[in-house]
Amino acid sequence: MQIDLNSDMGESFGAYTIGEDDKIIRYITSANIACGYHAGDPSVMAKTAALAKQHGVGIGAHPGYPDLAGFGRRNLQTFPGEIRNYILYQIGAMSAFAKSAGTSLQHVKPHGALYNFAAKNEEAAQEIIEAVKAFNPELILVTLSGSIFAQMATQAGLRVAQEAFPDRAYLADGQLAPRNMPGAVIHDETAVRERVVKLVKTGKLISIDGKELFLKADTLCIHGDTPGAWKLAKTIRESLEKQGITVAPLSSLPLNT
Numbered sequence: 001m002q003i004d005l006n007s008d009m010g011e012s013f014g015a016y017t018i019g020e021d022d023k024i025i026r027y028i029t030s031a032n033i034a035c036g037y038h039a040g041d042p043s044v045m046a047k048t049a050a051l052a053k054q055h056g057v058g059i060g061a062h063p064g065y066p067d068l069a070g071f072g073r074r075n076l077q078t079f080p081g082e083i084r085n086y087i088l089y090q091i092g093a094m095s096a097f098a099k100s101a102g103t104s105l106q107h108v109k110p111h112g113a114l115y116n117f118a119a120k121n122e123e124a125a126q127e128i129i130e131a132v133k134a135f136n137p138e139l140i141l142v143t144l145s146g147s148i149f150a151q152m153a154t155q156a157g158l159r160v161a162q163e164a165f166p167d168r169a170y171l172a173d174g175q176l177a178p179r180n181m182p183g184a185v186i187h188d189e190t191a192v193r194e195r196v197v198k199l200v201k202t203g204k205l206i207s208i209d210g211k212e213l214f215l216k217a218d219t220l221c222i223h224g225d226t227p228g229a230w231k232l233a234k235t236i237r238e239s240l241e242k243q244g245i246t247v248a249p250l251s252s253l254p255l256n257t
Contacts, residue, residue: 002246002253003200004161004219005237006030006142008062008111010048011039011071011225023230025051027237029249030058030219032109032142033097035090038064038072045094049101058249059098060142063090064111072112073179083114083124087131095135106251107161108132109142116176119147129156140250145215146174159255164217166196166236167226169208174215177208184208189232193239196220200245218253 009025010033011018018039025031031052034040040048052059063086064072078086087110095105110118110128118124129152132141137158143150145162153160167186169177177184186192199205199220205213222233237247 001200001244002248003217003240004029004058004250004253005222005233005240005247006032006060006109006163006219006250007222007224007229007233008032008034009052009224010034010044010062012044013039013041013068019224020230021048021051021224024222024224024233025055025057027230027233028057028222029247030060030107032060032062032107032111033094034111035061035063035094037066037086037090038068038070038111042093042097045097046100049094049097049103053101053103058106058251059094059101059103060107060109060140061091061094061105062109062111063087064114067113072114075113075117080123081127084127084131087128088135091131091135091139105136105139106249107140107142109163115144118149119144119175120149122148122152125149125152129153129158132158140255142219142250144174144176145217154256161218161250161253161255162216163219163221164199164205164215165221166192166199167223167232170205170213172207172209172211172213174213181208185226189235192232193235196236197239197243200240201243218255219250
């Protein structure tokens with residue numbers, strides 16, 4: 001068994017520090033780096049790309065809505081084509097920083113509200129797919145497991161990594177529970193560890209209302225802005241490896257299977 005462990009990174013901005021990138025980088029295999037729209041700035045992008053290269057971690061663009069004040073977690077109304085251009089702009093910037101660090105872009109993972117919107121909205125999903133294909137159709141696109149977005153991206157011929165969240169609760173329909181719902185974020189390390197092992201081995205999780213869900217997981221996400229996220233990443237990686245499960249970057253996994 002193989003799986004990728006990813007984290008959202010590079011979310012500091014100017015004099016403000018968010019997350020502990022230098023600690024969590026030791027335990028993950030792919031990094032989703034903010035591209036300056038919801039978080040991050042050029043200096044942070046350059047530093048984070050170099051950090052990922054140093055640790056042999058795959059670099060991904062983490063594009064979001066242009067929403068620094070809301071950290072990209074607010075839905076924004078857009079005109080047709082805007083999402084495509086937002087994504088293309090941010091992929092291009094992150095690709096440049098990956099190149100300057102002596103490597104190349106591995107994947108694209110939309111951020112926050114845009115990620116959740118594309119998981120259930122075909123128009124948004126299509127614009128993101130078009131942007132990735134226009135820039136480089138060999139890039140891996142990370143999507144919510146079982147979503148319409150995952151289905152559309154696969155049908156469009158992209159390499160798709162379906163993603164699950166070990167520290168987030170799910171609704172019965174497979175969508176992530178809203179963050180304002182009690183129990184939406186799981187803080188108990190023992191509970192997270194048990195969920196991870198069960199998910200990778202059986203493809204099953206229990207939703208927040210007790211329903212059994214079947215999820216395909218190519219990659220697991222640890223939110224880097226969560227306090228102590230590096231400890232959770234360490235726990236998850238050690239738990240997986242103790243079960244004989246290989247943790248490896250997306251580029252080395254058999255996707256779309």
